[in-house]
Amino acid sequence: MRFSASSVALREFHGESRLEAARSERRWWPGLAPVRLALFVEPMNINAQSLMVATLAKSLKNLGYEVEVLAFADGKANDILENICHVNVVSPPSLKYIDWSKYNAVLLSSLEGKMVVSILMQEPFQFLPVVWLIHEDALGQFLRNPELHQSIPNHIEDWRTHFNACTYVVFPDSYLPLLHSALDTGNFLVISGSPVDILATKRYSSSHTQESARNQYGSKEDDVVVLVVGSYLFFDELPWDFATVLRASAPHIMDMAKTKNLGVQFIFFCGNDTDAYNSAFQELASHMGFPLGSVKHFSLTHDIRNLLVFADIVLYGSSRQEPVFPPLLLRSMASEIPIIVPNLTVITKYITDGTHGFLFNADDPSTMVSAFAQILGEKRLSARAFSVALEGKLLSKNMLAYDCITAHVMLLESVLHYPSYAKLPSPVSKLQERTWLWDLFETKAALENSSSDDDSQLLTRIIDNLVDESHESNQTYSDSNDTSLYNYPSLSDWNDLNEVEIFEDIERREIEEASFSPLPFPIDERVERPLLSWDEVYKNARKSERLKPEGNERDEGELERTGQPVCIYEIYSGEGAWPFLHHGSLYRGITLSKGGRRPRSDDVDAVTHLSVLDNPYYSDRLCEFGAMFAVANRIDAVHKLPWIGFQSWQAAGRKVSLSEKAEETLEETMAGENNEDVIYYWAPMDMDQTSNFWSMCDWLNAGRCRTLFEDAFRTMYGLSDGITALPPMPNDGDYWSTLHSWVMPTPSFLKFIMFSRMFVDYLHSLNVNGTDPASCLLGASQLEKRHCYCRILEVLVNVWAYHSGKKMAYLNPVTGDIREQHPLDDRNEMWVKFFNFTLLKSMDEDLAEEADDGMHAGDDQWLWPLTGQVFWPGIADREREEKYIKKLDKKLKNKVKLLERQKSGYKQKPLGQ
Missing domain, CATH: 1.20.5 (Single alpha-helices involved in coiled-coils or other helix-helix interfaces)
Structure with missing residues (x-):
């Protein structure tokens, strides 16, 4: 059943395990690294939330996952987590400097996780699975505050947007989704069994006595108090099922109590506290056969802990089937109270009649009388009732632990993308943990004398921070001198923006038309244009003024690079990658997101220079290599320096970007009289002694790298089946380049792009169905299939540089030391004839002639003409x-x-x- 704000039902999880799907593929290649999970938590204090997180982290680690815990501050339970996994204490501003793409999924276990979600909503992290665990009702109460609606506009929409960005939002019981129903976008889940009920009951009972509670609620010391509870799912409905159960048994129970000279009081915990509901309930109670004054009603908003302190018996009066074990029953058992429950499937799965509780037939309410007969004694409760209550308490401590942990692991198995390089973890069936880590936390609690005051203070601080954050995000500035990013645009602003977009679109089309011309002058100089009117001249001048700041930035960037020998283009996609980019004349950003350049920068918009990147299908498949195609397509307009370099934004996140010393070494080397045809690279491929270049490529491409490379190479050169078509790559212990992080002479770069365009086209032609992303043979997961050619193109430069006779040198990104790799004198098996520039140019011209003659008319999958100039x-x-x-x-x-x-x-x- 599905849960939604309009239909009050419970959403169950029935996702298919992607881990099982990955195993069914029979991956023959070994994994390179474990599946990495980021677990963001609040400061780890001695509480139920920390207990569940620690147990879950240990279970995941034992299954083969690598878990890294992130928190804003140290907590009293940090040392417990540090013995399980790596713990990283970070500051809120530093969250944006974390390369979240290195994780395979993110779990959030704190309301402060909203800051993390804000980052993960941006490119390039928006496809990362996110599961948010909501443990408390503080957010629900916070959002229901009417004063908040007036002081912070759109705060509910803001939270709903963040919840919607998550793959799933998980709650420990069915009441919390009701409280957060205003934020539900269809991704709410309930996974019951959290130890929060157990620990909360234990703490509350240690600080409250039954005598004081009875005095507070007007119950006599000798009365038998029966607490009647039901389901949270029917918040505003009258308990008709209660009436059905009790109508047949109430008179017998009252007679039994009179025989034993006992007073009986029934307390109903259901519904709301409105006057209309109370009057309707009293009328219903009179029909149940209870004497006047023996029935009390408390709404579901009341603190159930107060009632459990002085209750003698808990009766579960609802006969409706529940998808999970009722949390109110779990609290009752933890309070060492005997329970009387119907024989529902979800209850009999855990409860044995006469051992952990007393069962009655849900279809025959009269059987409840025999349960009361076993519980009631001469002095309130019988000895058997106390024995069963004790067994129930012992069972409740870990009764749902295994199911809870298993459900969380199964949820992760359904949302995780298991990439080709991953070491597949053990399935959930191998899970060994069946209890919570009570020993560690109870010992720690005794030493630290921890209390719930720490948790409430922490929660209050978190809520206050969220309120401040909401205020800041919704604040507008009326000062006309302030150019804040939060100013709401006016109608004239939208009109101006529309004109600018139209102007940019026209400019892009003109650039595309000019790119097909082999002549050095632009197309405007070859076309006769009519004279413009003064109105049109004035309109164009206004457009130029609007674009002037950006143009000035580009001019300044070009001036900074004047006289420089090299420029490194940092490839990125989306605002989330901005913190990883460098500033200064050595670097220039190039974005794969249309209109996604950094403000006040001279970054290159790759989509503007290569229209095929505006197609999501091709931009996803080419990835960062598309930026190189874009630069090569407009090389005369974009790059005028003798050396050219590229670097992925991930280089900074992976700690392999150039240090200042390495930058100086590179610039000095380029500035010297260096006429060698050398490629310098600084992000090495991570290899061990058991692997070589092609095996690593296989492990990154679903085991099919060398097969498809050979097929594409054979088709490209028209080689027969009997001839080997896989260029040999030595295993000499030297480094190979990754992350598109290298520098080479500009003419060599154009030759490399000429080869790459043809290779990618033939690789693309091998696809079974070019329009279906799932048909990719180079990917093991859905995400890898979406980015089909990315990983093989990342290492393509090594094959080209090695076999075309280029000198290869590794630049240490920290020390700046340069060391030649794969020396030319030691290359015994170079396939120079296949990488000869004269041959490649001839092949390029043949393809251009085919395109010019329309020989592939109607072939929408011919990629080569779309990746650059046709000449x-x-x-x-x-x-x-x-x-x-x-x-x-x-x-x-x-x-x-x-x-x-x-x-x-x-x-x-x-x-x-």
Whole structure:
């Protein structure tokens, strides 16, 4: 059943295990690294939330996952977690400097996780699975505050947006989703069994006595107090099922109590506390056969802990089937109270009649009388009742632990993407933990003398921080001199923005048209344009003014790089990658997100320079390599330096970006009289002694790297099946390049792109169904299939550089030391003939001629013409011929006009006559 704000039911989880799907593929290659999980928690105090998180982390680690705990501050239970997994204390501002892409999923166990979700909502982290565990009702009460609606506008929409960005929002019981129903977007789940009820009951009973509670609620010391509870799911409904159960048994129970000279009081915990509900309930209670004054009613908003302190018996009066074990029953058992429950499936799964509780037939309410007969004694309760209550308490401590942990692990198995390089963890069936880590936490609690005051103070601080954050995010500034990002745009602003977008679209199309021309001058200089009116000139001037700040930034960037030998283009996608980018004249950003450049920067918009990147299907498959295609496509306009380099934004997150010393070494090397054709790289491939280049490539590409590389290479060069088509790569202990982090001469870069465009096209042609992302053969998970060619293209530069005879040098990103890799004199098996520039240029021109002649008309999957310029000598010859014909046609038209004037006899008189 599904839970939603309009239909009060419980959403169950029935997701398919992606881990089982990964195992069914029979991966023959070994994994390189375990599946990594980030677990963001509040400061780890001695509480139920920390107990559950620690037990879950230990279970995941034992299954083979790698868990890293992130928190804003140290807590009293930090040392417990440090013995289980790595704990990293971070500050809120530093969250944006964490490379979240290194994790396979993120679990949030704190309301402060909203800050993390804000980051994960941005590119390039938006596809990362996020599971948010909500343990308390503080957020629900916070959102229901009417004063908050007035002081902080749109705060509910803000929270709903953050909840919607998560894969699942998980609650420990069915009451909390009701409290947060305003935020439900269809991803709420309930996983019961959290130890919060057990620990809360234990703490509360240690500080409250039954005598004081009875005096508070007006119950006599000798009375038998029966607490009647039911389901949270029917908040506002009258307990008709209670009436059905008690109507047949109440008179017998009262007679039994009179026989034993006992007073009986029934307390009903259900519904709401409105006057209409109370009056309707009293009328219903009178029909149940209870004497006047023996029935009291408390709404579900009342603190159940107060009632459990002085209750003698707990009766579960609802006969409706529940998807999970009722949390109110768990609290009752933890309070060492005998329970009388119907024989519902979810209850009999755990409770044995006469051992842990007393069962009655839900279809025959009269059987409840026999349960009361076993419980009631001469002095309130019988000895058997106390014995059963004790057994129930012992059982409740870990009764749901295994199911709770198992459900969380199964949830992770359903949302995780298990990439090719991952060491598959053990399935949930191998889970050994069946109890909570009570020993560690109870010992710690005794030493620290921890109390719930720490938790309440922490929760109050978190809520206060969230209120301040909501105030800041909704604050607007009326000062006209303040150019805040939070100013709401006016209608004129939207009109201006629309005009700018139209102008940029026209500019992009002109650039695309010009890119197909082999001539050095732009297309505008070859097309006759009519004279503009003054209004049109004024309008264009206004557009130029609006674009002027950005243009000035680009001009300043170009000025900074004047005289430099090299520029490194940092490839990124989305605002989430901005903190990992560098500033300064050595670097220039290039974004794969349309219009996603950093403000006040001269970053390059790759989509503007290569229109195929505006297609999500191709941009996802090419990934960061698309940025290189874009730069090469407009090399004369974008890059005018002798050396060119690239670096993925992930290099900074993986701690392999260049230090200042390494940057100085690189610039000095480039500035010297260095005419060698060298490629310098600084992000090495992580290899061990048992692996080589092609095996690593296989492990990153679902075990099919060398197979598809060989097939693409064979098709590209037209090699027969009997000839080996996989270029050999030595296992000499030297480094190979990854993360697109390298520098080479600009002419060499253009040669590399010429080869890469053809290789990618033939690789793409091997796809079974080019329009279906799931058809990718180079990916093991859905996410890898979406980014099909990314991983093989990341290492393609190594094959090209090695076999084209380029000198390869590793630049240590920390020390700046340069060491040659795979020396030319030691390369015994270079396939130079396949990487000869004359051959590649000839092949490139052949493809251009095919495109120019329309030989692939109707073939939407031909990728090569979309990745760069299409040029062969015939295009220049045709353009010269067309230009000559236009010139002759113009002369002919002028001659005809002159003859017509002469025939008309009109002659202009000389001036002055």
